[in-house]
Amino acid sequence: MTYPILYSFRRCPYAIRARLALRVSGIQVVHREVVLADKPVALRLISPKATVPVLVVSQQQVIAESMEIMYWALHQHDPQDWLKGSAERLAEGARLIAYNDSEFKPQLDRYKYADRFPQQPMEVYRAEGEVFLQQLEAKLAVASYLLCERPTLADMAIVPFIRQFSSVNSEWFENSPYPFLQAWLRKLLVTPLFTSVMTKYQQWEEGDEPVIVF
Numbered sequence: 727m728t729y730p731i732l733y734s735f736r737r738c739p740y741a742i743r744a745r746l747a748l749r750v751s752g753i754q755v756v757h758r759e760v761v762l763a764d765k766p767v768a769l770r771l772i773s774p775k776a777t778v779p780v781l782v783v784s785q786q787q788v789i790a791e792s793m794e795i796m797y798w799a800l801h802q803h804d805p806q807d808w809l810k811g812s813a814e815r816l817a818e819g820a821r822l823i824a825y826n827d828s829e830f831k832p833q834l835d836r837y838k839y840a841d842r843f844p845q846q847p848m849e850v851y852r853a854e855g856e857v858f859l860q861q862l863e864a865k866l867a868v869a870s871y872l873l874c875e876r877p878t879l880a881d882m883a884i885v886p887f888i889r890q891f892s893s894v895n896s897e898w899f900e901n902s903p904y905p906f907l908q909a910w911l912r913k914l915l916v917t918p919l920f921t922s923v924m925t926k927y928q929q930w931e932e933g934d935e936p937v938i939v940f
């Protein structure tokens with residue numbers, strides 16, 4: 727039996743979303759923990775852009791984008807119906823994910839690493855990111871999850887990024903005017919699914935015994 731190989735980094739929000747989908751779909755993978763400052767040659771060879779996550783399904787099929795890994799896994803098995811919903815809801819979910827990846831993530835990086843962007847004080851970058859928090863808060867004020875009363879792809883693709891935003895200054899986040907978002911984050915982070923994908927692994931090195939996870 728050969729398993730797909732997942733190059734991953736524990737705290738990377740893109741890798742977390744990929745691991746959530748792989749885990750929920752029950753797909754077993756060989757896990758290779760990457761240290762971004764010390765990327766393995768094997769990763770660079772298989773994916774020249776060398777970002778994580780990367781899923782090596784076979785020699786012919788290498789998936790180097792986190793959303794594509796989510797879709798690949800869920801198209802095989804989607805036991806919690808993350809991909810199910812009306813066309814309108816799915817389109818709204820896709821819009822939120824696209825906004826997360828293209829607008830919110832750069833804002834999150836500037837907030838997190840504000841000292842590297844001295845043009846503006848940290849509060850300015852945080853306020854930019856809050857535009858997305860406000861959008862999510864409005865959704866969560868009327869439903870338990872972003873699109874409906876159960877988690878869907880949008881929740882699972884976005885929650886790792888809100889987790890990262892919240893942990894830049896957890897005291898600020900806990901006191902921010904986003905109670906529905908706070909509750910949603912708390913609820914998702916304590917699920918067995920989420921905690922299971924946050925297992926710690928040692929840095930992978932060529933020749934290591936395969937670490938099989940599912």
Ligand SMILES: N[C@@H](CCC(=O)N[C@@H](CS)C(=O)NCC(=O)O)C(=O)O
Nearest residue numbers: 738739740762777778779790791792
């Ligand atoms: N669009 C990619 C982005 C992945 C990404 O940027 N991952 C970060 C880690 S969170 C990374 O690997 N950065 C490369 C580096 O820091 O050298 C995806 O969705 O998978």
